[in-house]
Amino acid sequence: MELDPQNAISAIQTGVQQASALVVTYSFSVIGAIVLLVVGYIVAGLVERWLYAGLGQVSGFDLTLRRFFSKIARYAVLGLVIVMVLGQFGIQTASVIAAIGAIGLAIGLALQGTLQNIAAGIVLLALRPFRIGEYVEVGSVTGTVEEIGLFATRLRAADGVYLLAPNSTLWTQPVKNFSRNGVRRNDISINIDGEGNIDQIQKAFVKMATGDKRVLSDPAPAAFASDLTDTSVAVTLRYWTSASDFAAVKADFTKGTRNLFQEKQMAAE
Incomplete structure (x- = not known):
């Protein structure tokens, strides 16, 4: 063709x-x-x-x-x-x-778990139960908040250990924020025997607290008998400090209470 x-x-x-x-x-x-x-x-x-x-x-x-x-x-x-x-x-x-x-x-x-972390991160950033620099306790996680991300929150433990917690874990548990309110209360107690002078211990407690400028005057420090047994009485000092001074004042007052108790024992002898 x-x-x-x-x-x-x-x-x-x-x-x-x-x-x-x-x-x-x-x-x-x-x-x-x-x-x-x-x-x-x-x-x-x-x-x-x-x-x-x-x-x-x-x-x-x-x-x-x-x-x-x-x-x-x-x-x-x-x-x-x-x-x-x-x-x-x-x-x-x-x-x-x-x-x-x-x-x-x-x-x-x-990525269901990852999306849960993102959703929790958005809620944490919006509601702000804690902020950067605050010391918090959430379940088994305790430390100072260093960064709040969309997936996880980075913290620094009291001993300097690096902590990274998923946001979904932090959101589903109660948050204890030690820094948010700015002030904290502490109680220090000692047990004295039945022959000890409770009034003297209370006065010495209040004097120790009022003599420290880090202790707040409102609420004023107070000392009182908090517990009673057959052989002893527990005397407690209750005081308030700023959140930043809490640890240092607690350590100083614990040492001061021990010294005070020893002085009262020596005076009794």
């Missing part, structure tokens, strides 16, 4: 025309996609900066939450841009959104 030159030329011309049409069509699509990507990238950056600055105007809004929400807004804009770019090439955006949702659901189920 001989090839007709006219038919061959016609077929080639038709193919060239179709190819040219496709090139023109997809060229505009590619150019439009590039423009969308550039504009979307710029807009995403602007939205991130605007939201970060706007949240900074909110009194007491945590820096970590500002960064988190501004980043979320940036990625949301970029995700919308990508969907629009795919639409430029005739891809059904509804299918893309459904696929992204399914992928997000699968990732969420796989």
Whole structure:
């Protein structure tokens, strides 16, 4: 069968025309996609900066939450841009959104524990049961808070040990914050036998407390008989100090109480 030159030329011309049409069509699509990507990238950056600055105007809004929400807004804009770019090439955006949702659901189920930590971190940063620099006890975790992140909280134990606790653990347990109220109360007790002079011990206790400038005058320190047995009476000194002075005053008063007790015993002899 001989090839007709006219038919061959016609077929080639038709193919060239179709190819040219496709090139023109997809060229505009590619150019439009590039423009969308550039504009979307710029807009995403602007939205991130605007939201970060706007949240900074909110009194007491945590820096970590500002960064988190501004980043979320940036990625949301970029995700919308990508969907629009795919639409430029005739891809059904509804299918893309459904696929992204399914992928997000699968990732969420796989990272369920991690997402719990993120949610707990956001709540901790919003409600602030503890802040950086405060000394807290949460379950078996005790230490000074050094950093509150979205996934975990970093603390420093009293002996200098590094602690990293998941936020979900900290949120689901009662928090004992030793620094939040600014003041703390302490009780120091000694037992004296039935022959000891309770009034003298009480006066000596109050004198020791009022003579220390670190002890608060309101509430005023007080000494009282707190317990009674057949052979002894417990005398307790109750006083208040600032949270920062608590440990030092407790150590000094424990030593002072011991010395006071020894002096009273020697005087009795």
